[in-house]
Amino acid sequence: MSGLPRLRSALGRARFYVREFSGExxxxxxxxxxxxxxxxxxxxxxxxxxxxxxxxxxxxxxEGFGCC
Incomplete structure (x- = not known):
């Protein structure tokens, strides 16, 4: 794998983790x-x-969503 396919793969994995982390x-x-x-x-x-x-x-x- 070289160049563009490698970049797309990396961006796809990054998108997956961002969506999971953000809750989207x-x-x-x-x-x-x-x-x-x-x-x-x-x-x-x-x-x-x-x-x-x-x-x-x-x-x-x-969850710890208490105030004060």
Whole structure:
């Protein structure tokens, strides 16, 4: 492998890790899971999904989202 293919491969791996680290891939996994279980199921919008995800994290005392 040389040149452009090697660069594309490296950029693809970097993109994968950035999406996983940032949580962006979580929505894609949610949609894929919902569609695989019920293709006609109504899925949350990305905004609603992120809101529900944040609420769940803040409600979990193990996450440490306490004030002061």
């Amino acid at each position: 891939a979580a929505y894609d996994r949610y949609v894929a899971h919902a569609r695989s279980h019920d293709p006609d199921a109504e899925v949350l919008s990305r905004r609603a999904f992120e809101h529900a995800r944040t609420d769940a994290r803040e409600a979990d005392p193990r």
